[in-house]
Amino acid sequence: MKIGLFFGSRSVEHEISIITAMQVVNAVDRTKYDVIPIYISKSGEWFTGSYLLDINNFKDLTKIPQKTSKIINLRLNYKNKLILETKGRFLTTQRIEIDVAFPVIHGTFGEDGKIQGLFEMLNVPYVGAGVTGSAIGMDKILMKDVFKSYNLPIVNYTWIKRKEWETDPDACISKIETTLKYPLFVKPANLGSSVGINKAKSKEELVEAIEVAKFYDRRIIIEESVENAREINCAVLGNNEPIASACEEVTTWKAFLDYDAKYISGQKGNTSPKRGGHIIPASLPDALTKSIQTLAVEAFKAIDCRGIARVDFLLDPATDRVYINEINTMPGALSYYLWSASGISFTKLIDNLINLALESFEDGERNITSIDTKVLLQNLGIGRAGKTL
Known part of the structure; x- marks a missing residue:
């Protein structure tokens, strides 16, 4: 079976996508699957070729067009x-x-429903969440709105538009300070990997944080901070009957896990019990672990997700109250380290994801997408006998 591995793209998480792709290349069962790498450059050009199967060849991205073949067309056969x-x-x-x-x-043009929509139009099976789940999972504002409608636990939040901020910043500050209490987290609505996120403990820091976030998205979400929170993550796998993985606790000396800590420092994907800022499984009472796993599955279902996701939680150490922070529908490294701790190897995880993609495609093929109708002929003025009226 030939698997098209799509990665890169026009996203600030471009390099993270390359890392995840190379991890998949190294873990996939080559006796079952022929991997076709499809690299999308930062400018949006598509390339393929065996040169793209070696992570060392991404040290200089300018060489890729000369070492690969450019994809000039996509289409579906019968x-x-x-x-x-x-x-x-x-x-x-x-x-x-x-x-x-x-x-x-990861991120825009890949985790937000856009490329999923392309695959739907081409009618090809694809791994991961569909258009709806991807779009909602990527948009932190819509995500929170959906979680709120399902009575899932989330922190207090509000949001503003970039245009509103640039037109009347004082009104935006008033809205935020009337609704929420400091300290706050300010985030672009449609980014992941902690890009563009800052903490604000005062009005001055809030202004600075918004000024940063506005460069990444036209909408900005502002959330109340859970002070001294423990960050607990749990992955989910499946379609109609999803299951939850072991939980991990993310630990770091910084105020919150930033982009550098997640990826540049090489911490992501750590599978040791306690090393590099990750504890797997998280040291939690059994009842609390089960509660978090249940919430992870409920969040997965709430946004109509499928395939895989990682749900990130904030645990208030003072009250043991759990809040859903966000869901990632295409988590870095596919959260293989959480599944390895749950008895599912990375190779088996990839196999499961491909099978889930095929299952979802077959389910979608059951849908009626067209019907025979005479409405067009009638509107063209053609009568029952095929004659013009």
Whole structure:
């Protein structure tokens, strides 16, 4: 079976996507799957070729166009296989068939429903959440709204538009300070990996945080902080009957886990019991662990997610109250370290995700997408006997 591994893309999490893709390349069962790497550059160009299977070749991204074939067209054949048409270095063309799309793009243009919509239009099976789950999971404001409607525990929040801030910042500050209490976290509505996120303990810091966040998205969410919170993460796997993984606790000397700590410092993917800022499994009472796992599955279902996700929680140490912080529908490293601690190897996790993609596709094929109707003929003025009226 040929698997198209989509990664990179026009996202501030571009490099993170490359890392996840290379982790998949190293863990996938090559006796069952032929991996076709599809790298999307920061400018939006698509490339493929074996050169993209080695992480060392991403040290200089400018060499990729010369070492690979550029994808010039995507289409579907009658067997529901995705066809990539490429143009090589010597202007030669090639057609590559793909059975299942496996996107590991983090952030915008990959985790937000856009590429999922492309796969839906092409009618090809693909790994991970669908259009709805991806879009809601990426948008922190819609995500919180959905969780709130399901009575899931979340912190108090409000949001503003970039245009509102630039037009009347005083009104925005008044809205925030009337609704919420310091300290606050300020976040772009549609980014992950802690990019553009800052903590504000005063009006001055709030202004600075908004000024940063506005460069990443047109909408900005502001949330009350849970002071001295323990950060607990739990992954979810499945379609109609999802299951929860072991929980991890993220520990760091910083006020909150930032981009550098997650990825640049090499901490993500740590599977040791206590090393590099991660404790797996988290040291929690059994009842609290089960409660968090239940909430993770409920959050997964609430946004109509499928495939895989990681749900991040904040645990108030003073009250043991748990809050859902966010859901990541394409978590870094596919959260394999949480599944390894749950008895599912990375290789098996990839296999499960591909099977879930096929299951979801087959379920979708049951839907009626067209019906025979005479409404067009009637509107064209054609009568019952096929004659013009």
